[in-house]
Amino acid sequence: RLPRGSASGVYVIQPARSPPRVVWCDMDTEGRGWTVVQRNSHDTELNWKQSWTTYKYGFGNVHSDYWLGTEYLHLLTQQGTYKVRFVVRDKGNVTHYAEYDIFRVESEASGYPLRLGRHSGDGDDYLTLYHPKKGGIHDNMKFSTVDKDQDQYSGNCAKSYGGWWYNRCQNVLLNAKNYIVWPGFCDSGDCASSLILFPSPAVGEPRFAQALLPPRALHTPSSATHGGRNQLQ
Numbered sequence: 229r230l231p232r233g234s235a236s237g238v239y240v241i242q243p244a245r246s247p248p249r250v251v252w253c254d255m256d257t258e259g260r261g262w263t264v265v266q267r268n269s270h271d272t273e274l275n276w277k278q279s280w281t282t283y284k285y286g287f288g289n290v291h292s293d294y295w296l297g298t299e300y301l302h303l304l305t306q307q308g309t310y311k312v313r314f315v316v317r318d319k320g321n322v323t324h325y326a327e328y329d330i331f332r333v334e335s336e337a338s339g340y341p342l343r344l345g346r347h348s349g350d351g352d353d354y355l356t357l358y359h360p361k362k363g364g365i366h367d368n369m370k371f372s373t374v375d376k377d378q379d380q381y382s383g384n385c386a387k388s389y390g391g392w393w394y395n396r397c398q399n400v401l402l403n404a405k406n407y408i409v410w411p412g413f414c415d416s417g418d419c420a421s422s423l424i425l426f427p428s429p430a431v432g433e434p435r436f437a438q439a440l441l442p443p444r445a446l447h448t449p450s451s452a453t454h455g456g457r458n459q460l461q
Contacts, residue, residue: 238290243303252290253428262313262425263304265296268402269421276390276403280376283391284336295391295403298340298371301333304426312344314355314402315423316410324413325349328356331426339370339378342393351412354399362411364395 236255241263242248252264267288268274274293288294304310312331317323330345344367347353356367370378372394377384379394386392390403401409401417408419 243300243307246300246303249286249296249300250290251296252294254423254425255428257313257315257425259313259427261428263296263428264290264294264423265301265304265426266294266402266422266424268293268404268408270406270408270419272405274405276405277374277387278391280373280391283371283373298333298391299336301426302335302340305332310427313423313425314400314410315425316402316408316413316419317421318413319418319420321420324351324410326351326353326355326410333371341368341370342366343368351410354411359399359411363398363400366393366395366398366400369393369395 234255236253239251239253240248241251252267254262254264272293274288278287283295284297284299286295286297286300310331311327311329313325313327315323315325326347326349328344328347330343332343334341334343344356347356354362356365358365364380370393371391372378372384372386373391374384374387377386379385379396381394381396385394385397389398389401389407390405392398392401392403398409399411401407402422402424407417408414408422409417410419413419
């Protein structure tokens, strides 16, 4: 169990019914104690057009840009009722956020659909409200990737951008290379960076096993891999 006052850094968490997982814990953002489940930079070298299996188990580097893994999001959000915070930094270096009081990703068998609760934040709600002139809605949408099209558009949105919860492509898009969109903040896709933050088990969830890693420990332990397919470092 991570004591209060711990520094931001790389930790290992272990959701129930899951092997350990390397994550970045953000202890500096308001609310203190967030697990970073997604991080993207506008100038990223990361390719977000990945397969279903790659998104399932995660990819990238926890010290820079990465996706934790859709399966891990499912396992994490089954532990109880949690909120989530979506954060973007615009090209003027101003940080904006949208928080939802319920965050849940359902099972792979159901397509990893996204479930969100009530919205709060410093901008309009573009995830749970339907916007017909933009990308429709994201709440309750199944996850789509380049090789598994589950959106409600005639084409495959993920082939154009990257894996995400699409309806008719996007209102909000955080998983794309050199194109991060949040209407009202970065309409043209020019957000400097994005984060998706999940309340960290570091602030009192004993169902998670945790250990601080030294700065050079960048890769997931072998016990956290799935048939060699885990690409998260």
